[in-house]
Amino acid sequence: MTGPLDVAAVKKDFPVLAQQVHGHRLVYLDSAASSQHPQSVLDAMDDYYATTHANVHRGVYSLAEEADRRYEAARLAVGRFIGAPQPQEEVVFVKNATEAINMVAATWGRANLHPGDAVLLTDMEHHANLVPWLMLAEERDLELRWVGLGDDYRLDLDDLDRLLDGVKLVACTTMSNVLGTVTPFAAIAAAAHDAGAVVVADGAQSVPHLATDVGALGCDFLAFSAHKMLGPTGIGVLWGKAELLEAMPPFLGGGGMIRDVRRDGFSPNVLPWKFEAGTPPIAEAVGLAAAVHYLEAIGMDRVHGHELSLLAYAQRILAERFGDDLHVFGPEGTEDRGGVLSLAYRDVHPHDLSQVLDQAGVCVRAGHHCAKPLMRRLGVPATARASLYLYNEESDVDALADALESAGRLFG
Amino acid sequence: MTGPLDVAAVKKDFPVLAQQVHGHRLVYLDSAASSQHPQSVLDAMDDYYATTHANVHRGVYSLAEEADRRYEAARLAVGRFIGAPQPQEEVVFVKNATEAINMVAATWGRANLHPGDAVLLTDMEHHANLVPWLMLAEERDLELRWVGLGDDYRLDLDDLDRLLDGVKLVACTTMSNVLGTVTPFAAIAAAAHDAGAVVVADGAQSVPHLATDVGALGCDFLAFSAHKMLGPTGIGVLWGKAELLEAMPPFLGGGGMIRDVRRDGFSPNVLPWKFEAGTPPIAEAVGLAAAVHYLEAIGMDRVHGHELSLLAYAQRILAERFGDDLHVFGPEGTEDRGGVLSLAYRDVHPHDLSQVLDQAGVCVRAGHHCAKPLMRRLGVPATARASLYLYNEESDVDALADALESAGRLFG
Amino acid sequence: MMTGLEDLYREIILDHYRSPRNRGELPEPPAHRTEGFNPLCGDEVVVYVLVDAGTVADIRIAGQGCSISQSSASLMSAAVKGKSVEQVRDLIRTFKSMMSIHEARLEEGDGEDGAPGEPVDLDSLGELAALQGVVKFPVRIKCATLSWNTLAQALDELETAGVS
């Protein structure tokens, strides 16, 4: 697993990248919003549907047994990918990272947070890791505290000890989807645990791009989505420590999550099914497992290395070609950094930028990136965000720079 | 759309049905648990992934715009399929029918049900339409009332007026997944509305098999899942009347469901996005739309007609060949009936029955079918359930009967 | 200019974007202030409207947004000033129907050849007709209609308050 990534070979695995857009080759720079899919992921799902689909957990016949086997095998594959000590119990399939965090808020949160209790968030969080806590704070009259953002686009941890004092829960991203900043999560988690808090990691951005080990992160819960890591839409993951999951009340009620149901009550099933009410995303789990296998075959260190070298290239090219006309909201250099470039180009509005770039086949995301509090902190309503993944190469960065130049001419 | 269904042609559309199981052709009789998929549904999802995948709702570039268009077009297709008056606002994509019902309980329920309020359920409900109300009843100290089951396997409505007196919410299935009984939903809904109650329809079993019109049903909410109607796993639908959805608090918090977020609070987005937190099941919506188109091209009346004639055939053949050795839990004949046959064969346990049938390639579901209170009412721990869909034919029923005979010999 | 974009970025639009008309605030009261958000992109518009004797006597626009939302707001402000509330409501209706994508198109169309839901008298829109190219870029429609929806809401609020 050493040596550089063979991007040309990787690109061939992704059918969508053969697209032409407005007569140009597709330059997909929006993987932080959602990534593309290798053929092997699509094939795994098609094969599942065409040979073994059946509902899981309850079927005795061969088809259902095989569906069950593939679904549970996906759980093991995902668990291994993130270093889960007890994958069979601790990996819960949900619909997306957002549901994973909501589940923690609605179960652990409702069971353990009481009026006046403090929850610590950061100025970098995605709405998925904000709104569930805002909702719970309103319902339960909680105190919300905030780790601020430094001028270097990193978390300002000077005050951490004071902020942690008496805190019951810390919810923090492992990597900002706007700034690309990789947070010092393990240090925060250790301090939070010392202060007696439970720690939720929003891993939506880091799990697809960095080797992940829940033990090393030191989190109690980890949330992420398949669609940002080469997997399908419709499935995400909540990993939680078994003893915490055990003690939590269930989230949604329905089939599969019960041990018994009577007219006057029910008892919940064992882990992880207690948290998987209704028919789960079976084909999607199979697709996610195929995505995990694809990433593992390449190696996450190689994926990350590739992204950092592209990032360095982009930082250099953009500075050379645009100088002060272009601002990147994010740490300089490649330390504590993923391949996300949030751009402000002169005073061209990000929407207009993205529209003009699209004409050259270049896909970047314009908007607040579901991080409105962070946008307010940055003093802009929106940015144009280019984000990199294993299928991007230097020519994609060049295409971005060329298209930025056209936009400059248009909005002169 | 008249004339009988061309089953041979239909079967060719379903790749899984070309499978061999233990040397026999696959006889899939478990569509009430989850249906199989025509190639067109798989193709629609593959095409989406291979040509247009991007995250929805926020992208300016062409790929994202097309993803958005297909996602919202799916909403319209689903809305039209169920006769939704305002599909663009009223059709909410969720992960499955179970989540749809939980959402109603957690939002409308929490906002409107207070200690002592009464909720009316029936003895026929699936756990998906029981456990959410049991959970809410415990949290809110609600009174649960029950419409009983008659000896004819239909709801016993003699007491309905008394039961409805003072009731705030009625949650009722449109078709039992165990008995095949089609409930007199419109009459119940009308009486419930007269009593001032809000009415939730669990349409998981009827929407895939019967022409559906939410106006004719008279429900306020309708829940169903794609995977039982030729669509993918990972997506379901909550339809709700716009004015009720408007007034409800949001369910999950996160990206896409907000209008604005500040450190001290948030305001929700407009319908339907207010209820769609996080990245939705985009490819799955595209697949569901393809399933809807497939069903519409055949015509739901033809689908249902086909199932009823198969049901009649099955009822006759099973009675002829097994007489009193075989009991069907469900209404006699085809009136108020879908193609579900819950069987008890001598005293062979359903698990053993299903196992033996599997050896002949015949897939039936053994168990409580997520309806434990109903099982207790029927006085059995489980049944073996054969369920029919548009791709089944008389030879499938014959294969079932032959396999039952082998089981009889083994457990004689 | 790159192909395709000329329909979106007409000269008149770029002009209103670069030199927005009626930018600023009005004292309230007597003016009425209403905020509008585009939740998808973060654009915010603030409309200050002064209604006097059934007429939009003055209007100012504040907030931030892209060229489409800003120019649309600017064009709107120029178009409504001095008109009766009734005329303004008509104009809002006409403008929004120019901007509406027909449902059939959303479901069946290829994203390029759609026609608006109802026939629209473009002549009655004057300079505003320059925005019709936006319909070809569905995501931008919300940008173009943001200020119009906000103005409509402002008028509704005033009506509820019994002012107009």
Next chain:
Amino acid sequence: MMTGLEDLYREIILDHYRSPRNRGELPEPPAHRTEGFNPLCGDEVVVYVLVDAGTVADIRIAGQGCSISQSSASLMSAAVKGKSVEQVRDLIRTFKSMMSIHEARLEEGDGEDGAPGEPVDLDSLGELAALQGVVKFPVRIKCATLSWNTLAQALDELETAGVS
């Protein structure tokens, strides 16, 4: 018999299913009663166990279930009666490891050629070894282990209560 099923439905299993041993109840106290559920299929087993001086002096099985869960319970009752609690715990462990599917197999295997997680001394299991064919039918494993898990829970409860 149809091919493949003979591994599951061995004659000895069908015999215990048709004529279950130690079926019934025991008065409690002195016996201890524990219920077990298979949430996936609705099978319920009730184990009555009488522990006296560190020995399973008597055991009875009630409840409902399929041939596998019923015969497994019957075979279990015959195997544990008269044994010391410690011996019974050993037997439970051995039986469950015969029934365990190795994780690697779940992930990579084809569902037919799996081997149990640890080598199991089948000889020590006597008649119980007849249940090893169940491993080839993963969904049925929970049927076979239901009574064993319930008995283990009963012994745990007794230990907690300080009885054994």
